[in-house]
Amino acid sequence: MTDDVIGDQETGDSATMARQATGAAKREAVAEIVRDDKFNARRIELAEAALETLGELGFARTSLREIAQNSAFTHGVFHYYFSDKLDLICCCVRHYKAKCVTRYDEVVATATSRDELTEGFLAKLAATLQNEARMHRLWYDLRSQAMFEAAFRKDVLEIDKSLEAMIWRIASRYAELGGKRPASSPGALYALFDGLFQSALLKHLAGDKRAVPELLDEVRRLLPTIC
Amino acid sequence: MTDDVIGDQETGDSATMARQATGAAKREAVAEIVRDDKFNARRIELAEAALETLGELGFARTSLREIAQNSAFTHGVFHYYFSDKLDLICCCVRHYKAKCVTRYDEVVATATSRDELTEGFLAKLAATLQNEARMHRLWYDLRSQAMFEAAFRKDVLEIDKSLEAMIWRIASRYAELGGKRPASSPGALYALFDGLFQSALLKHLAGDKRAVPELLDEVRRLLPTIC
DNA sequence: TTTTTTCCTTGACAACTGTCAAGTTCCGGG
DNA sequence: CCCGGAACTTGACAGTTGTCAAGGAAAAAA
Numbered sequence: 001m002t003d004d005v006i007g008d009q010e011t012g013d014s015a016t017m018a019r020q021a022t023g024a025a026k027r028e029a030v031a032e033i034v035r036d037d038k039f040n041a042r043r044i045e046l047a048e049a050a051l052e053t054l055g056e057l058g059f060a061r062t063s064l065r066e067i068a069q070n071s072a073f074t075h076g077v078f079h080y081y082f083s084d085k086l087d088l089i090c091c092c093v094r095h096y097k098a099k100c101v102t103r104y105d106e107v108v109a110t111a112t113s114r115d116e117l118t119e120g121f122l123a124k125l126a127a128t129l130q131n132e133a134r135m136h137r138l139w140y141d142l143r144s145q146a147m148f149e150a151a152f153r154k155d156v157l158e159i160d161k162s163l164e165a166m167i168w169r170i171a172s173r174y175a176e177l178g179g180k181r182p183a184s185s186p187g188a189l190y191a192l193f194d195g196l197f198q199s200a201l202l203k204h205l206a207g208d209k210r211a212v213p214e215l216l217d218e219v220r221r222l223l224p225t226i227c
Numbered sequence: 228m229t230d231d232v233i234g235d236q237e238t239g240d241s242a243t244m245a246r247q248a249t250g251a252a253k254r255e256a257v258a259e260i261v262r263d264d265k266f267n268a269r270r271i272e273l274a275e276a277a278l279e280t281l282g283e284l285g286f287a288r289t290s291l292r293e294i295a296q297n298s299a300f301t302h303g304v305f306h307y308y309f310s311d312k313l314d315l316i317c318c319c320v321r322h323y324k325a326k327c328v329t330r331y332d333e334v335v336a337t338a339t340s341r342d343e344l345t346e347g348f349l350a351k352l353a354a355t356l357q358n359e360a361r362m363h364r365l366w367y368d369l370r371s372q373a374m375f376e377a378a379f380r381k382d383v384l385e386i387d388k389s390l391e392a393m394i395w396r397i398a399s400r401y402a403e404l405g406g407k408r409p410a411s412s413p414g415a416l417y418a419l420f421d422g423l424f425q426s427a428l429l430k431h432l433a434g435d436k437r438a439v440p441e442l443l444d445e446v447r448r449l450l451p452t453i454c
Numbered sequence: 455t456t457t458t459t460t461c462c463t464t465g466a467c468a469a470c471t472g473t474c475a476a477g478t479t480c481c482g483g484g
Numbered sequence: 485c486c487c488g489g490a491a492c493t494t495g496a497c498a499g500t501t502g503t504c505a506a507g508g509a510a511a512a513a514a
Contacts, residue, residue, distance in 0.1 A: 042491095058375035060287030063471060076474090085472065110339055137374035144371040146429060147364035148285035153433045160426065183452070188419065191426055195418025199387065202373060205490055206380045218415055225410070262460090269461095290501060303504090309477055312502065 043081050046073060047092045054092060055134035060143050060201055064088070085153050093155050094140055097133065101162045103128065107171050114177045121126055121170060122216050129197070129212055134158055141201035164190035181227050192222070236421035270308050273300060280359035281319060286368050290316070314375055315377050317385045320369055320382050323362065328389045341404045345450055349445065350396060350445050354438055356424070357430055363428055391417035410453050419449070 049071035054062050056070075064085060082088040104124055109116035123179035128136070143160070145151035168186040175182045182189065196218060203211035243309075276298035279290050291312060295302035309315040333348035357362070370387070373379035395413040402409045409416065423445060430438035 058372065060372070061375070063475095065471075075472095077491085079473070080492065137371070139370045140374065143429070144364070144368045145285065145287070147432050149368060150433075153429070157429065157433065160429075177485055184449070185445065187426065187441075187450060188423065191422025192415065192419045193422075195420075195422030195425075196415065198422075199414065199418055202370070202380070202384065202387075205374050206377075206384060214414075216292070218412065222411070222415060290505095292501075301463055302502095304461085306503070307462065 039081070043091055044095055046071075046078060046081055047088065047095045049073060050078070050088060051092050051096065051135070051138070054089075055138045056136065058087065059145055086149075089142070090152065090155055093152070093159065095161045096139065097155075097162060099140060100139070100159070101166050104166060104170055108173045111177070113138070114174060117170070117174050117177060117219065122219060125197075125219065126212050126216060131217065133205055136197075137205065140198060160190075163194070164199060167193050169226060174223060178225055178227060189226065192226075193219075205219065234269065249410070252319070257359070273298075273305060274315065274322045275307055276300065277305075277315060278319050278323065278362070278365070282317075282365045285365065286316065286372055290373070313376070315370070317379065317382055320379070320386065321367065324386045324389060324436055326381075328393050329395055331393060335400045338404070341401060344397070344401050344404060345447065349446060352424075352446065353439050353443060356427060356442065360428060360432055363424075364432065367425060367428070387417075388398055390421070394420050398454055401450060405454060407454055417451075420446075 009179075050062075050067045052102050053067045053070045057066070063077045064078050068078060078088060082091065104121060107117065107120035109123060111120055142152060143156050145211075147157035167190045168182075171182045171189050184192075196215060200211045200215035203214075240305075264341045276292045277289075280294045280297045284293070291305050292302045297303060306313060309318065326391060331348060331351055334344065336345035338347055366386075369379060370383050373383035391413050394417045395409075398409045398413075398416050411419075423442060427442035430441075
């Protein structure tokens with residue numbers, strides 16, 4: 001679109017004509033941006049609908065048709081907005097990321113003491129485990145798929161990094177409130193919490209009522225140790 | 228089969244007849260055991276063949292036919308020895324477990340100092356990550372599937388427990404060699420190592436050459452901290 | 455040997471999958 | 485108003501999948 005504008009200006013032989021052409025090009029450009037935004041908004045809308053079914057059935061057992069049936073859309077729309085199934089899933093993952101990474105930021109921002117941060121973190125943790133179990137098992141599913149499907153790896157590694165940073169923000173703040181520094185690396189801390197969460201999630205999904213309280217106990221015990 | 232023996236003895240009217248009947252029943256019983264053993268041996272043989280393809284393609288993309296084509300068997304055999312696909316996969320998982328859990332036992336048994344244990348552990352860890360990456364990504368795949376498919380959960384939780392115990396044996400021995408006790412719970416320790424390994428595995432599969440040395444560094448730094 | 459049981463092969467079936475092309479509806483610009 | 489393209493629907497396609505039944509081969513039993 002930038003090329004069009006330049007082209008019009010170069011071939012125009014009057015200021016008025018150039019202005020008109022520029023105006024038309026701008027209008028066109030704006031229209032294209034609007035169209036793009038609309039397009040992306042629809043993609044996200046579709047991705048959100050797809051996440052419902054994906055969270056229910058997992059990546060392997062979910063077909064485009066099933067996604068469509070569980071939503072207000074027809075299966076053709078998905079093909080219209082996504083080049084193929086992988087494109088759709090990747091869009092879902094990216095969209096999921098944005099939601100996930102900021103989950104604990106408010107707690108970190110508002111907590112004024114170690115206890116406050118601990119309790120705020122634990123409360124969010126428990127709520128996440130109980131209310132968003134389906135979304136999180138999908139995340140673990142996709143991360144495993146990334147070990148097989150190279151197309152997922154870039155996005156997955158990026159999300160992993162974001163999550164690691166998220167955990168690091170919590171730990172840093174926790175240490176800061178105690179006048180200390182975290183005792184481990186960001187990677188080790190993330191591995192620890194991610195491992196604990198993953199294990200608790202599986203137990204929770206298996207119907208183990210102790211999964212949530214046990215996770216909270218473990219984290220409560222761990223936090224002072226690592227910082 | 229025990230019932231048969233008792234029945235024969237009850238209705239038999241001579242010692243000889245009873246002995247003969249018992250003999251026949253015993254022969255039958257032995258035959259059945261042999262048949263069962265043969266049956267199970269074949270199942271494991273098939274499971275082993277299936278693991279090849281599963282490790283290559285992952286659970287989702289692997290069909291019975293593909294498993295059969297990559298092996299010396301026809302797809303019908305798998306249906307003959309396994310009631311369905313889930314039965315096959317469960318058998319694979321169980322078989323996989325036995326191999327996995329004893330991996331570090333020799334190191335633990337023979338190490339006579341902290342350094343020896345550390346180096347032995349790290350060497351095995353690196354070898355596992357490099358040579359058995361496919362098997363391990365399959366394990367992570369199946370553990371994720373267990374979050375969706377209830378039929379997997381029992382086996383997966385059991386294996387997880389075994390792995391946790393394995394890590395605990397290493398940590399306990401490491402602490403013992405330093406005259407200390409592990410500073411964390413078995414669950415937290417397993418979560419930590421599992422998380423680190425999983426992350427390193429993904430990076431390794433993504434072609435990141437630093438994955439293995441970084442994992443080793445991290446573990447080397449961590450071991451003295453947690454014990 | 456003959457018969458029976460176990461073991462395995464083959465082929466078929468119905469269901470499902472991703473993909474796509476042809477057609478329809480809808481809307482904004484001219 | 486109308487017309488062109490964007491947005492969407494529908495139906496069909498070729499390929500794959502789990503499952504299974506019918507039959508053959510091989511081994512065991514008689």
